[in-house]
């Protein structure tokens with residue numbers, strides 16, 4: 001009798017692959033060690049120079065291990081449920097999917113909200129690079145959940161950097177503990193990428209504060225039932241201010257005022273969307289009654305600069321969303337490919353009629369898996385190096401450190417980390433579906449959710465097209481290219497460290513690096529000559545070229561770092577990783593040659 005495999009049996013089989021997730025702790029720490037090694041730093045450097053023990057590896061490992069536990073026990077089990085149920089808009093309120101409010105309480109109780117926040121207001125002041133590793137883990141486990149703390153963290157940064165002492169004293173502690181969450185209000189129907197057209201207006205009231213009137217759309221976690229209060233950070237135009245972005249100011253609008261009254265801001269509806277179903281995307285109305293009470297953050301008409309503090313943090317974190325979704329897709333695809341048997345394999349001499357190999361032995365599947373792994377590794381390097389540069393720019397007491405360079409380096413890498421990593425998230429999760437075949441296309445496999453969730457990441461926090469323009473028109477030409485050339489020197493040093501077997505890789509990289517340098521010269525020249533059309537046309541290709549070649553150099557650094565460690569017999573694991581890196585770098589070269597060959601920058 002033919003056994004018909006029931007839906008639930010198939011589901012069980014698929015769930016074995018997709019429900020499992022384990023934080024890639026050794027890979028994360030290895031990436032970090034490679035970056036320190038490449039810059040001639042050691043884990044003790046911060047401590048030895050009276051700064052906090054910034055790069056304490058044991059502390060890092062302990063925190064990541066705990067994060068892995070929390071992610072797997074609390075957040076991961078809600079990921080599918082959140083996707084199916086989604087956030088609901090009922091009777092004017094947003095209800096989160098089942099279990100989210102409880103998970104959020106556990107999250108706050110465990111202190112996860114306060115990781116990199118300032119100590120003065122109850123934060124733990126841990127390095128951004130560590131917070132980035134942990135953010136990657138949260139997002140792999142449950143991206144829709146993590147969007148709430150992600151936005152709160154950005155709002156904390158902006159308030160801390162630009163808010164008055166009074167506002168900080170009133171709100172920062174509760175935001176850092178997670179009792180209050182934060183939002184970011186830029187987008188309006190006529191003002192998406194182009195914030196010049198923002199119409200939300202701010203009127204000065206007799207009490208010395210402002211009242212806001214207007215409508216914002218697509219506001220992530222604009223309303224929800226997880227936190228006690230929501231702090232809305234809103235860009236608006238003070239009455240009489242000039243048009244354009246120079247007339248925008250930033251305001252803090254508490255959902256519930258200090259006297260307990262509900263402020264004049266409410267959610268009118270939430271969107272039905274492709275992915276991140278558990279994250280409410282809200283239309284918010286300000287000033288249906290007398291205007292929403294709003295407190296100015298920073299100076300009048302300097303709102304965009306203040307909001308950029310929030311946006312830059314959020315851009316790196318969105319890049320990390322890309323890394324996180326890549327990692328999840330890689331883990332699922334690898335597990336599946338090692339078990340699924342189809343096809344007889346390449347060696348025909350060994351074929352018996354019923355012989356089948358696991359699909360990871362087929363060349364095409366191997367290529368897909370290799371692409372997935374190398375893109376994940378490169379994205380992680382770019383995001384972590386950006387985070388590390390942010391930390392190094394604050395190493396005030398460490399002599400010999402050029403803080404200014406690291407500040408500019410983080411600015412240079414932010415659009416690349418955001419755009420490239422999120423493009424990788426889409427590419428890698430799509431390949432994940434392909435590796436799973438028909439099962440990948442079935443919702444229950446979970447791979448489809450990764451792909452749907454990933455699709456927003458190249459769009460929000462500034463579309464990837466806008467990131468590319470930022471790179472070629474603002475970041476690369478900073479000080480006539482001083483910082484990009486110094487960064488290119490850093491990359492060249494990574495290639496120089498290759499020896500032995502690595503020399504074959506070095507040749508290819510030197511060629512790629514030379515091409516990136518020439519293209520960079522052109523970008524700077526076009527800026528000087530005001531060749532806007534050339535810059536617009538080249539922007540995305542240049543960003544891709546930059547990321548691929550920088551990625552290749554990071555891979556070279558990984559090989560050199562692994563070899564250095566294995567020569568010292570420090571770790572078998574590192575030796576294995578060195579092999580793994582070579583494997584990845586081979587693929588990486590092939591990939592970026594395809595980009596260079598097409599010569600899209602012309």
Ligand SMILES: Cc1cc2nc3c(=O)[nH]c(=O)nc-3n(C[C@H](O)[C@H](O)[C@H](O)COP(=O)(O)OP(=O)(O)OC[C@H]3O[C@@H](n4cnc5c(N)ncnc54)[C@H](O)[C@@H]3O)c2cc1C
Pocket residue numbers: 184185186187191192193194217218219220221273281456459460461462463464465466469
């Ligand atoms: C799920 C979700 C959550 C969001 N969360 C928030 C939030 O919390 N807060 C918030 O303020 N906003 C949020 N947004 C809005 C998001 O940031 C915008 O959608 C995004 O900035 C793009 O704006 P737009 O949709 O108006 O597209 P448009 O600006 O109309 O862009 C459409 C296309 O044109 C391209 N384009 C536009 N201008 C240029 C240019 N000058 N040069 C080259 N190409 C250009 C874009 O790259 C894009 O491909 C969210 C959106 C979604 C879908």
